[in-house]
Amino acid sequence: MSNRAVRVPYLARVEGETALEIKIKDGNVNDVRLKIFEPPRFFEAFLRGRDYSEAPDITARICGICPVAYQMSSVHAMEDAFGAKVEGPLRELRRLLYCGEWIESHVLHIYLLHAPDFLGFQDAIQMAQAHPAAVERGLKLKKIGNDIVQLLGGREIHPINVRVGGFYRVPTERELQTLVEPLQWAVEAAEETVRWSSTLPFPNFERAYEFVALRHPEEYPFCEGRLVSNRGLDIAVREFEEFFLEEHVPYTNALHSAHRKRGAYHVGPLARYNLNYDRLTPRAQAAAQSAGLPPICFNPFKSIIVRAVETLYACEEALRIISQYTRPAEAAVTMTPRAATGFGCSEAPRGLLYHRYTLDDQGLITSAKIVPPTSQNQKTIENDLREFVPTVMHLSDDELTWQCEQAVRNYDPCISCATHFLKLKVTRE
Amino acid sequence: MEVARKPKLAVWKFASCDGCQLSLLDCEEELLTIAGAVEIAYFPEASRAVLKGPYDISLVEGSITTPHDAERIHQVRRASKFLVTIGACATAGGIQALRNFRDVREFHRVVYASPHYIETLNKSTPIADHVFVDFELRGCPINKHQLVEALNALLHGRKPNTPAHSVCTECKRRGIVCVMVANGTPCLGPVTHAGCGALCPAYHRGCYGCFGPKESPNPASLADWWSRHGASDPQLVRLFRSFNAYAEPFRRESEAHEQSSS
Numbered sequence: 022m023s024n025r026a027v028r029v030p031y032l033a034r035v036e037g038e039t040a041l042e043i044k045i046k047d048g049n050v051n052d053v054r055l056k057i058f059e060p061p062r063f064f065e066a067f068l069r070g071r072d073y074s075e076a077p078d079i080t081a082r083i084c085g086i087c088p089v090a091y092q093m094s095s096v097h098a099m100e101d102a103f104g105a106k107v108e109g110p111l112r113e114l115r116r117l118l119y120c121g122e123w124i125e126s127h128v129l130h131i132y133l134l135h136a137p138d139f140l141g142f143q144d145a146i147q148m149a150q151a152h153p154a155a156v157e158r159g160l161k162l163k164k165i166g167n168d169i170v171q172l173l174g175g176r177e178i179h180p181i182n183v184r185v186g187g188f189y190r191v192p193t194e195r196e197l198q199t200l201v202e203p204l205q206w207a208v209e210a211a212e213e214t215v216r217w218s219s220t221l222p223f224p225n226f227e228r229a230y231e232f233v234a235l236r237h238p239e240e241y242p243f244c245e246g247r248l249v250s251n252r253g254l255d256i257a258v259r260e261f262e263e264f265f266l267e268e269h270v271p272y273t274n275a276l277h278s279a280h281r282k283r284g285a286y287h288v289g290p291l292a293r294y295n296l297n298y299d300r301l302t303p304r305a306q307a308a309a310q311s312a313g314l315p316p317i318c319f320n321p322f323k324s325i326i327v328r329a330v331e332t333l334y335a336c337e338e339a340l341r342i343i344s345q346y347t348r349p350a351e352a353a354v355t356m357t358p359r360a361a362t363g364f365g366c367s368e369a370p371r372g373l374l375y376h377r378y379t380l381d382d383q384g385l386i387t388s389a390k391i392v393p394p395t396s397q398n399q400k401t402i403e404n405d406l407r408e409f410v411p412t413v414m415h416l417s418d419d420e421l422t423w424q425c426e427q428a429v430r431n432y433d434p435c436i437s438c439a440t441h442f443l444k445l446k447v448t449r450e
Numbered sequence: 451m452e453v454a455r456k457p458k459l460a461v462w463k464f465a466s467c468d469g470c471q472l473s474l475l476d477c478e479e480e481l482l483t484i485a486g487a488v489e490i491a492y493f494p495e496a497s498r499a500v501l502k503g504p505y506d507i508s509l510v511e512g513s514i515t516t517p518h519d520a521e522r523i524h525q526v527r528r529a530s531k532f533l534v535t536i537g538a539c540a541t542a543g544g545i546q547a548l549r550n551f552r553d554v555r556e557f558h559r560v561v562y563a564s565p566h567y568i569e570t571l572n573k574s575t576p577i578a579d580h581v582f583v584d585f586e587l588r589g590c591p592i593n594k595h596q597l598v599e600a601l602n603a604l605l606h607g608r609k610p611n612t613p614a615h616s617v618c619t620e621c622k623r624r625g626i627v628c629v630m631v632a633n634g635t636p637c638l639g640p641v642t643h644a645g646c647g648a649l650c651p652a653y654h655r656g657c658y659g660c661f662g663p664k665e666s667p668n669p670a671s672l673a674d675w676w677s678r679h680g681a682s683d684p685q686l687v688r689l690f691r692s693f694n695a696y697a698e699p700f701r702r703e704s705e706a707h708e709q710s711s712s
Contacts, residue, residue, distance in 0.1 A: 164478035
């Protein structure tokens with residue numbers, strides 16, 4: 022009995038193909054492997070020779086769940102290379118688009134992918150029979166996020182309206198006004214989501230993470246700021262590769278990213294929240310407080326509450342942007358290509374997404390580097406399991422496996438992204 | 451009295467971005483109704499539960515890029531009564547088919563430090579190159595309304611209503627000003643399969659071919675018009691070589707301009 026194996030050959034409710042293998046010997050966790058068998062697609066290789074203007078559309082196809090994140094990191098990298106700055110209403114519209122993606126992605130994960138674990142259901146469809154009001158609220162809230170992306174981006178998945186320098190067409194004030202009433206409901210629904218998610222049963226589990234996220238002087242971060250951590254990291258985006266390294270390990274198709282000196286680190290909602298609590302709106306802070314979520318939280322299972330807090334923030338931020346919006350005369354800033362290297366980092370719903378491009382004087386890409394959030398979290402997910410499994414070792418194989426899956430889903434891993442990336446297997450020898 | 455069994459639905463993934471199967475979860479208003487009409491028997495992105503086949507309808511996302519997947523698709527076919535491919539990866543090989551024009555071993559070295567850990571095929575190929583496909587839904591990503599229409603039609607034993615004409619036809623119907631005629635913006639609308647609702651022209655941009663070639667397209671004529679608007683051969687190669695690069699009419703056209711530019 023002391024030698025066991027947990028094997029999940031195809032981890033469900035994550036985006037992409039992953040297996041998990043855990044080996045337990047004499048009651049100790051011997052090995053934890055998150056094996057990503059998602060086939061590699063070689064984006065960084067075929068981006069070479071493409072025009073700078075194609076990067077937002079091509080890199081969006083890395084991930085159907087967070088295409089806006091890819092579009093935002095790539096346009097910022099290109100604009101960095103060309104020394105261009107996108108400001109005013111165009112910058113605000115980019116934040117609005119990102120609000121839409123945070124809402125749809127976070128709410129998808131909260132209600133459809135993660136909550137069923139806490140409540141013991143195989144999926145949200147089963148959960149809907151016992152908790153119809155919650156699932157219906159989730160679906161309606163998710164749709165409002167998608168409505169923002171659709172209005173501004175043309176469609177929910179792989180939006181067509183984002184370009185280096187801005188947009189192809191900017192919305193009228195009246196078009197954005199159609200979002201106001203649904204968003205006013207969404208603020209209330211997000212507040213209820215914070216309260217509802219805080220009533221779920223949480224394992225008493227904490228780890229001393231190094232959280233890494235963007236930090237901006239005034240705003241809760243989307244696309245701009247410095248890279249900071251709770252252990253003194255404070256660097257410009259362009260210094261990312263000096264401090265972080267991607268490693269290739271044999272059992273997975275995803276590269277593992279690590280801090281060159283300190284190893285594993287943690288990106289995503291929990292990291293952003295811990296490092297940027299003071300940048301949240303008063304209402305989002307108050308919702309966290311009444312849900313019993315302190316400004317500093319090291320319990321990864323509570324990331325579901327943090328996602329709800331960020332959803333509330335995104336709904337409020339979207340309303341603010343719409344109320345202050347005046348349609349700009351030009352839909353985009355004109356770009357003048359030059360030979361240069363540009364760096365871009367944005368906060369995808371799952372965490373930091375780094376892009377670096379080198380361009381020739383015609384604006385053609387000569388080299389590309391993309392580090393998605395799930396690559397960065399892989400080591401941390403494995404380390405979590407090493408410490409979490411001993412606390413649930415008394416459970417049956419089925420229950421133990423499910424708990425391990427839930428622990429992985431804390432990170433809302435996106436395997437499609439990380440392959441350039443996830444399946445569970447626990448062995449008790 | 452015999453109770454009618456609900457048809458079993460399965461969703462399969464091969465090399466892809468997950469966006470097309472996400473379209474099903476993006477049907478916020480229809481999802482619970484769909485879940486009432488079919489038994490979701492296999493859909494790992496949404497559920498831990500796995501029911502054994504055979505499956506009445508299999509939705510297949512993604513392209514074939516590994517030796518393992520080239521075997522797996524045959525198992526999926528055997529377990530499926532009706533196999534529907536969804537999206538440009540499954541119907542044309544996807545953006546990852548750009549490797550088909552290059553040396554894939556060199557690609558490994560660019561992305562991975564230890565290429566020998568990776569097992570992959572030289573080409574990314576559509577599902578129909580490997581097994582019989584009953585119906586295909588185009589797009590990068592698919593249109594979720596077309597997905598609901600296809601499911602609805604299959605459940606009622608009729609042919610899905612997904613027209614094969616060009617984006618131009620959709621554009622004219624919407625009364626959008628032609629971006630190519632009015633502004634000289636290169637647009638793939640005349641040769642691209644309908645389904646998006648002429649999204650890009652509605653946003654003042656040229657179509658970039660997400661839905662792949664329409665029935666009997668004439669890409670050579672379109673390329674000729676673009677050349678007159680000043681498009682260079684390398685630009686034409688890139689225009690035809692994106693998410694449906696390996697679909698026959700687009701592949702041939704991009705290769706023609708590659709030869710004339712070299």
